[in-house]
Amino acid sequence: MSITVDSNNTVYDSRNNCNAIIKTSTNELIQGCKNTVIPNSVTSIGEEAFYNCSGLTSINLPDGLTSIGKWAFANCYGITSIVMPDSVTTIEDAAFQGCSGLTSIVISNSVTYIDVSAFGNCSSLTSVTIPDSVTRIAEHAFSNCSSLTSITSLATTAPTIKGNTFQDVKKGGTLTVPSGSTGYGTWMSTRDYYLGYYNWTKVEQ
Numbered sequence: 001m002s003i004t005v006d007s008n009n010t011v012y013d014s015r016n017n018c019n020a021i022i023k024t025s026t027n028e029l030i031q032g033c034k035n036t037v038i039p040n041s042v043t044s045i046g047e048e049a050f051y052n053c054s055g056l057t058s059i060n061l062p063d064g065l066t067s068i069g070k071w072a073f074a075n076c077y078g079i080t081s082i083v084m085p086d087s088v089t090t091i092e093d094a095a096f097q098g099c100s101g102l103t104s105i106v107i108s109n110s111v112t113y114i115d116v117s118a119f120g121n122c123s124s125l126t127s128v129t130i131p132d133s134v135t136r137i138a139e140h141a142f143s144n145c146s147s148l149t150s151i152t153s154l155a156t157t158a159p160t161i162k163g164n165t166f167q168d169v170k171k172g173g174t175l176t177v178p179s180g181s182t183g184y185g186t187w188m189s190t191r192d193y194y195l196g197y198y199n200w201t202k203v204e205q
Helices: none
Strands: 021-023 028-031 080-085 104-107 127-128 150-153 174-177 201-204
Touching: 080 104
Parallel strands: 104 127, 127 150, 150 174, 174 201
Antiparallel strands: 021 028
16 A cells, blocks of 8 residues: 655645655644655654554654654554654553554653553553653553553652553553652552552562
């Protein structure tokens, strides 16, 4: 599959033979395909840009990318890993929801908020590292990540979460946090759907 915008189009382009549609004025990639190579000049991935692109198996997110829009990579179940540059500050609703082939991810050091269902239903996800820049994690952000057994949070003050942020993770996992950190008691609560409910263990290091 290929995507090409006519060279006379003044609103959209497919620069560098990237196999995508890019809004020229904002450098936002609004439609991609399994053969897309994201140009370094792209600063945002638009809403549903790769939605349901089951043939997409890998994607390189360029340095300079700042935001990943709603449902941008939702249901791209062929993706197994994501390398997220530190320039990314925003991961919107359900950006990677249903990426059932994704096994691990390290989130950008510039992200402060992980939005609703951002990684929900990533059923092969086994580990995630949350940087110390994150202060809030929304409801269902990692719900139904049924293989998730390892979370490393680098913040000394725990990000705020909801009761269903980690709903239906795998039982018996490990939460690793910095030594002397505070606020993770909420994460480890035995109330419904917190990590303690699933018999997780907290380790400080």
